[in-house]
Amino acid sequence: MIAALVNRILPFSSVDGPGNRTVFFLQGCNFNCGYCHNPETIHVCNNCGACVSACPTGAIRLVEGKVTYQRSVCCACDACLRACPRDASPKVDVMQPEQALGILSGNLPFIRGITVSGGECTLQRDFVLALFRGAKHMGLGTLLDSNGNYDFEQDEELLPVCDGVMLDVKCADPDAHRTLTGQSNELVLKNLAFLASVGKLEEVRTVVVPGVLPNEDTVRQVCAGLAPYWAAGAPIGYKLIRFRPLGVREGFRSVPVPNDESMEHLRGIALQAGCANVSIL
Ligand code: SF4
Ligand code: SF4
Known part of the structure; x- marks a missing residue:
């Protein structure tokens, strides 16, 4: 039996991909980012x-x-x-794809797609695959919001029913990435190139954390990788997200919010590289 741990369902969202969408947030993540705003989604109870x-x-x-x-x-x-002593949540539903599709069918008149987020949604890949197959039958768009720590190239079933991936590139520098997340960024950077090459990269997201991460280096490396695709007209967005100390754990509570000038500087780098859709959150 396929089932997933679902932390939360947002029936209608206009900020998790194009148009109005239903968003499923799954429980459990294979990164442990110091700046996580929802640390209760990281571990399983x-x-x-x-x-x-x-x-x-x-x-x-x-x-x-x-x-x-x-x-x-x-x-x-x-x-x-x-x-909870382990960054988990007891407020989780065990849900089969059929139940999730039942919820979706009730929202059908009002949505044009679904987005599956986390935690890290690819940890519950079989559920996502079944959900996306069903959503496609309903004529809905399908997006994944992923930390990129999953080998999309090796999965021949998932991408054919997924319109695109919203990929977090937290840090291009391998050592700083490991310090932030506890994991390597090798797969993340592989996915940046692979998803762009097969037309399945919806957008890249980078959280800008002043004084902690080499933000400009990350933005420059993402832009260097995507510039050829932007030049060819690929509509890949780049979302630059201000770090905010809301909901974060102890070590990040005193980290400042990046100022407008630094965010605009990063936006300028992406614009100059040819990105037509740079947004600052
Ligand atoms: S959610 Fe509750 S039961 Fe589960 S690990 Fe946390 S404290 Fe323990
Ligand atoms: S009412 Fe109970 S289950 Fe609900 S949020 Fe409060 S402590 Fe958690």
Whole structure:
């Protein structure tokens, strides 16, 4: 049986790809970024039970050693997330693709596509594949929001039903990337080139973190890789995202937000490289 851990579903979003889309956020990530704004999505719950007594409404229970969650009585206070010692969440639904497609069909008149995000959605690839196949049957567009730590070239089934990937390129420098995420960026950079070459790169996203990451070097390297595709008319977007210390863990709470001047400087580099669609968030 195929099933995924779903952290959250946004029925309608206009910022997760073109048009109005339903967005599925899956639980679990294979990076552990210091600046993550949703660190509770990184790990999968190990049923330790530490959050149960923190819940004021009884929405979480420990039943035969497993945590259960009742969304209908949750007041969204997030006390459970603060009590969790391992950056996990008990507020997760186990969902089969058929259930997800049932939700999608209810949204059909109002959406033109779906986006699957995370955590890291490719960790639950079989669910994503089944969901995308079903969404395509409904005539919907399909986008993935990925940290890039997945070998898309080796997966012959996923890209044919995926319109494009919104790829995080957090840091081009291998050592700084490993320090930030705990993982190599080898696959990320391979995917940057591969997805662009097969017309499946929807956009690149880089979070700009002043004083912590070599932001300009990353933007320059992304632009050097994509310039030939932009010159050929490929509509690959580049989204430059300001770091904001909201929801982040201790080590990043005092990192400043990048100023307008530095963001515009990075935008200028991308524009000069030929990107027609650079946005600053
Ligand atoms: S957010 Fe967590 S602690 Fe708060 S009511 Fe919901 S399950 Fe309970
Ligand atoms: S969500 Fe965290 S605290 Fe709650 S049972 Fe799971 S691992 Fe333990």
